[in-house]
Amino acid sequence: MAGEFIFDVAPAIAVLPFVSFLIALAVGKYMPKRGALGGILATAGSLLLSVWLFVTVYGGETHHREIYTWVAGGEASGALELTFGVLIDPLSALMLVIVSLVATLVHVFSLGYMNDEGETGLPRYYAGLGLFTFSMLSFVMADNLLMAFMFFELVGLCSYLLIGFHFRQPGPPSAAKKAFLVTRFGDYFFLIGVVGIFATFGSAAFAGEGSFPIMAEQALSEEAATPVVVQNFLDVVGMEAQTWFSILGVLVLGGVIGKSAQFPLHTWLPDAMEGPTPVSALIHAATMVAAGVYLVARMYGFYALLPTVLAIIALVGGFTALFAATMGVVKRELKQVLAYSTISQYGYMMLALGTGGYVAATFHLMTHAFFKALLFLGAGSVIIAMHHDENMWNMGGLKEEMRVTYITFLAGSLALAGIVPFAGFWSKDEVLYEAFVHGLGTAGTSGTILLLAYAMGLLAVFFTGFYTFRMVFLTFHGEPRSETAKDPESVGWNVKGPLVVLGSLATVAGFVNMVPVKKLLGPDIDFLHKFLDPEEGFAADLSAHHYEELIHDFGGYTADAAALGSESVTVLVSAGLSLGLALAGAGLAYALYGYDPTPERHTDKLGSIKSLLFNNYYQDEYQVWLATSVTLPLAKAADTFDQSVVDGVVDGISGVSLFSSSKVRRIQTGVVSNYATLLTLGLVLLILVFGVTGGWFA
């Protein structure tokens, strides 16, 4: 087969950045660009291989191979077998291209943002980027949950290292610690979930015979017999399969909520802006945050069976989308706005997954990766120009001096706000459309929940449009509000190049999946839908139509496309609503911030709401309060218990034996005569005892 070779070298996609990590670490400081060139070559190599792989997979081939068994099980013992493997299906192939593309552009951009700005510690920086890319690519390729978990953790570690890159300043180390701890809190549940899945199914494979989503499907289905392993475990637990699987699903979801910065574990992400801007682009567009959503999509065959968990995902996603969007409305710093928009956009992806829009979520994941990377790199360009001043009140009027940055940034903003025909419009519209039709078609409580989540997502569109264009107008339009903004520093090709690539993608990437156009006019142009719907081999169980069946049979979701008369009307209403709200938001932003030389007063008009939003609904405060007033006293009580009771018992036992032995050892006088006496007396006593019991004296 034509695809054999590329499938054989697929692991190299991940290994190349790892090599660049090793090179940057070992000899980076002797190299001309301090490791940057190695990183660019490695990620560009990964990109080439990924694209080749993508083309092969587009041709209908898929691949699943176990590479290395690090704990051998054995049939007879029935013990677990732990392996590393590669799973290449349309989803992972698409994600590999996204990750390696963004990583390559971030490396190039770093030349301008880090090298040209004369930063120190660059080998460490490029080593971090290499390891980060390696972890994420391996995570994407993982064929089982445990391997995914390991690289999930490695991604978290790398983000910690990179967010805290400027470790001599006070902010970054603390932000890095926060990111690490908050995501670790979620990963704790994830780990328990992994153990639970191993215990229940005896396997954590994502695909193929005996993989856990398929076993779960058999266990829940009425036709197929429940696998013996699962039945045995359920008997031990004493729960219904549906209940127990939902618990497992929610546990794994804990890790997703932490990594993808969903409410209430989103607090680490805005602080993570302390890291260098290219790192923010990498974290937010393609790696760290995307990992959570990707994991849900990866094991969607499992989640599709569990309506309760889907409802939780939809609600969390919808709520996060709205909640984060409102906070983005008042922020002062460019990167802070982008941070909240990231949280909000990942909320949309969760909303899509929770409402049965598997393809919509993947689509939004893809377009978001492009336009969010673009916006962050654009922000990085602005930050270079403003001499590292991120305060938007000091900007304004930059569009004349920075044409390339302005145009590409505008493309990204239009995509983020969801204005037709930019990429974000198509994907966000599909997310909302899926939520809408599933919410209308599904009866009972879950239908209401879906509609509620949809309403929150729809409302968030307005805020998205508003904060996006507030950011654009404050940064680029109007009159310069500071000396630096009058005479910005110019940026080089290594900044403009990635911006142009991503700007083009943010403009056109939506055309791969124009579902509304297909539904209204009829041309068969929903390429992503077809791509994510393989029909052959193991990948048929990972396909969009299979998920749609599962979600209908087990989740009770029904899509009612003709709820408002006919399908065309529904499509038009849904798209019109989201586009209208986005335009309304953008228009309001123009009215308030478009030309006003003193824009600050418009934000101040919000009064107490502004301080509420500016302080992020006091989320940090209440989490710190939780830590200091609840967890700390508990920990202190536990410490006291440990010090007094547990240590007391242990010390008491050793004290008693120490004391008694100090007395008993006096028997050992060291005088041979005493020993002989004791020996003789003992013998006499023994004989007497034998005599009495043996009846000699009777």
Place this chain on the structure above:
Amino acid sequence: MAVPVEYYLLLSAALFSIGVFGILTRDNALIFLMSVELILNAANVNFIAFSKFHGNLTGQVFSLFTMALAAAEVAVGIGIVLVLYRNFDDVSVTEATTMRW
């Protein structure tokens, strides 16, 4: 006229008691060695008496081994006594208590 076996046993018991008495009451290491010899010989007397009584030579052969063993034991014992004298300027067993707790 053979001597009855009871007399031998009484002799042996007396020898054994004298040996034990010596070990318990004296503190001279050389007297210890002699007392141990007495105890061993009490055992030898028993062996030979029963050997004759049962008409079986095993006991006599065994006592030969005991004698060889006693010789070896004395050789080691004398060595210990010499070291004892060198370290403590005395052969009293009550002096050598430095290796206790």
